[in-house]
Amino acid sequence: MGDWSAMPEDLETPRRPVPGELTFDSPRRGKPRRHLADLTMAQRREAITAIGLPAFRADQVSRHYFSRLGDDPAGWTDVPAGQREQVSDVLTPPLMTALRELTADGGTTRKTLWRLFDGALVESVLMRYPDRVTMCVSSQAGCGMNCPFCATGQAGLTRNLSTAEIVEQVVSGARSLARGDVPGGPGRVSNVVFMGMGEPMANYRSMVAALHRLTERSPAGLGMSARGITVSTVGLVPRMRQLASEGLPVTLALSLHAPDDELRDTLVPVNTRWNVSEVLDAAWEYAATTHRRVSIEYALIKDINDQGWRADLLAKRLRRKLVHVNLIPLNPTPGSMWTASRPADEREFVRRLQAGGIAVTVRDTRGREIDGACGQLAAVGSLSRPLDAE
Numbered sequence: 001m002g003d004w005s006a007m008p009e010d011l012e013t014p015r016r017p018v019p020g021e022l023t024f025d026s027p028r029r030g031k032p033r034r035h036l037a038d039l040t041m042a043q044r045r046e047a048i049t050a051i052g053l054p055a056f057r058a059d060q061v062s063r064h065y066f067s068r069l070g071d072d073p074a075g076w077t078d079v080p081a082g083q084r085e086q087v088s089d090v091l092t093p094p095l096m097t098a099l100r101e102l103t104a105d106g107g108t109t110r111k112t113l114w115r116l117f118d119g120a121l122v123e124s125v126l127m128r129y130p131d132r133v134t135m136c137v138s139s140q141a142g143c144g145m146n147c148p149f150c151a152t153g154q155a156g157l158t159r160n161l162s163t164a165e166i167v168e169q170v171v172s173g174a175r176s177l178a179r180g181d182v183p184g185g186p187g188r189v190s191n192v193v194f195m196g197m198g199e200p201m202a203n204y205r206s207m208v209a210a211l212h213r214l215t216e217r218s219p220a221g222l223g224m225s226a227r228g229i230t231v232s233t234v235g236l237v238p239r240m241r242q243l244a245s246e247g248l249p250v251t252l253a254l255s256l257h258a259p260d261d262e263l264r265d266t267l268v269p270v271n272t273r274w275n276v277s278e279v280l281d282a283a284w285e286y287a288a289t290t291h292r293r294v295s296i297e298y299a300l301i302k303d304i305n306d307q308g309w310r311a312d313l314l315a316k317r318l319r320r321k322l323v324h325v326n327l328i329p330l331n332p333t334p335g336s337m338w339t340a341s342r343p344a345d346e347r348e349f350v351r352r353l354q355a356g357g358i359a360v361t362v363r364d365t366r367g368r369e370i371d372g373a374c375g376q377l378a379a380v381g382s383l384s385r386p387l388d389a390e
């Protein structure tokens, strides 16, 4: 782990948005250095031949990065010792520094706080279950979607992440698992959820390139199954349609949080651009094109969106669709008026959805102790709240 005392002093904090304000474009900032995870195989070979080395070095280094998960050029024994630093400088420049790691659930949930080259902070969370390992990754530093119950949204958008900055979060988790750093023995990342900081569809190009890197076979990528990957969105309809046309059968998770426009306009401000009917239509198109069941995310918030009539309305809107509802007990953020529903209200909400014929689960609240659950990845805030720190 990096030096915990080295808090970023040069961090530019974005302006806090006013209620309802949406930020779609990433503020202009410098770009991180190009990394092999930003590039296709052909582009990596070009980058290597441009420095006068044989193209196959790109394949070797890609294999070290994605298959052997080796991040130390000294261990690349198939590359001549005199070329390792040069090749590493072109294809695997350092992208992020782990500032600290917090653990919970006996070490099987681990949140890492990363500092990027420009001082921006993002977090990723590894969650190990008996049958799978899920990495929750950030796609932006901060978020421009301004959902009022979400700590990340309240802090505004710092910038989009590059493809490699997204992929490196997963590869880093894969490295920890392969090295046996996570209780349960060596393992592999089986699932990736884009549910950390940011709205993935607002960083569309980098997000889709990251999907390619995660699913391409070695040496091009990590070789994961697209079926193990979930992209969440608050409902950027044109991008949802575009994703359906990419031929990548990832799961789409739509953060709905309210079945009626009146409430959703407040809870999810992007609803003022694309309303409930429009986002649901785009979700059904996604399901029809990819044959993947859409996941509807619904954070249950006490006395705000957890009334029985809203459960009935939600069931009505989802009836006979390829859909599954994931209810999320809201993770209270410090000083926030938003809090989780009463258990009895939660049970009644579930009952009404099921009575309406809707498949529903209540999300495991893993990571709650370390603020790693959805809507709680606000790096700056969590710096002052070390719990169970290693």
Ligand code: SF4
Pocket: 143, 144, 145, 146, 147, 150, 151, 152, 153, 154, 196, 197, 198, 199, 234, 375
């Ligand atoms: S809930 Fe998601 S989309 Fe909304 S502000 Fe938070 S991170 Fe952004």
